[in-house]
Amino acid sequence: MTPGKTARLDRIGRDGRFVTIPMDHGITLGAVDGLVDIESTIDAVTKNGADAVLTQKGVAPRVHDNKNDAGYIVHLNASTAIGPDSNDKRRTGTVEEAVRAGADAVSFHINVGSDHEPDQITELADVVDDAQDLGMPVLAMAYARGPGVDEHDAESLGHAVRLAEELGADVVKTAYSGSRESFERVTESTARPVIIAGGSPDGDRQTLQDVRDAMDAGAAGVSTGRTVFQHDDPGAMTAAIAAVVHDDASPDDALREAGLQLEA
Numbered sequence: 001m002t003p004g005k006t007a008r009l010d011r012i013g014r015d016g017r018f019v020t021i022p023m024d025h026g027i028t029l030g031a032v033d034g035l036v037d038i039e040s041t042i043d044a045v046t047k048n049g050a051d052a053v054l055t056q057k058g059v060a061p062r063v064h065d066n067k068n069d070a071g072y073i074v075h076l077n078a079s080t081a082i083g084p085d086s087n088d089k090r091r092t093g094t095v096e097e098a099v100r101a102g103a104d105a106v107s108f109h110i111n112v113g114s115d116h117e118p119d120q121i122t123e124l125a126d127v128v129d130d131a132q133d134l135g136m137p138v139l140a141m142a143y144a145r146g147p148g149v150d151e152h153d154a155e156s157l158g159h160a161v162r163l164a165e166e167l168g169a170d171v172v173k174t175a176y177s178g179s180r181e182s183f184e185r186v187t188e189s190t191a192r193p194v195i196i197a198g199g200s201p202d203g204d205r206q207t208l209q210d211v212r213d214a215m216d217a218g219a220a221g222v223s224t225g226r227t228v229f230q231h232d233d234p235g236a237m238t239a240a241i242a243a244v245v246h247d248d249a250s251p252d253d254a255l256r257e258a259g260l261q262l263e264a
Contacts, residue, residue, distance in 0.1 A: 106137075117146065144159065236258040
């Protein structure tokens with residue numbers, strides 16, 4: 001690993017653990033709550049423990065003045081929720097464009113098991129190759145998605161994260177399998193740091209319990225978007241997640257420390 005890549009990895013995480021808040025959903029979902037005034041959301045989460053935020057390249061001018069020295073990741077493919085196939089992620093940028101946008105890392109989404117898997121494998125390999133030349137870390141969002149694929153099956157998720165490592169990704173994001181025991185199978189499938197996606201919000205405590213269980217199963221952190229940026233208090237929710245990831249807090253202790261209500 002080059003010194004440049006090591007330095008940039010340090011900017012998007014802390015001591016090998018990661019709290020990333022993706023806010024690239026404007027392409028997928030439109031200007032939803034939490035992203036209209038994305039400047040305020042970025043300011044709140046980065047003041048309260050987010051190691052990095054993630055957007056598409058066009059939003060970069062709205063990021064830098066508000067990220068409070070946190071890391072910045074530029075995402076390089078996308079699809080929309082109203083398009084013909086949301087699994088068909090298409091290129092939206094290059095590594096060089098991400099460098100020009102001031103990124104510390106790039107990310108790329110691949111749906112293992114989908115009809116688009118072959119093209120996405122090739123494209124991720126190309127991104128990794130370009131990033132290697134520039135000392136830029138790559139976060140692979142490697143999901144198990146496609147006809148007949150269980151998106152939370154540990155074996156399928158393990159295959160997805162291993163594929164990402166085989167292609168040269170530095171950090172891998174994937175879905176949570178639903179239990180600590182099953183997620184151990186996912187984390188043992190790769191030597192790369194594995195971080196879990198947030199998915200749809202399911203209550204603060206359950207979110208934190210999933211993070212706690214994933215960390216106990218060997219995860220290296222989280223990359224959660226709507227759970228944070230659509231929360232009534234994005235800063236407090238970020239602080240609670242960061243307490244679990246970086247301070248090994250329990251869900252209840254994290255809620256208390258962040259000033260969030262303990263749920264019955």
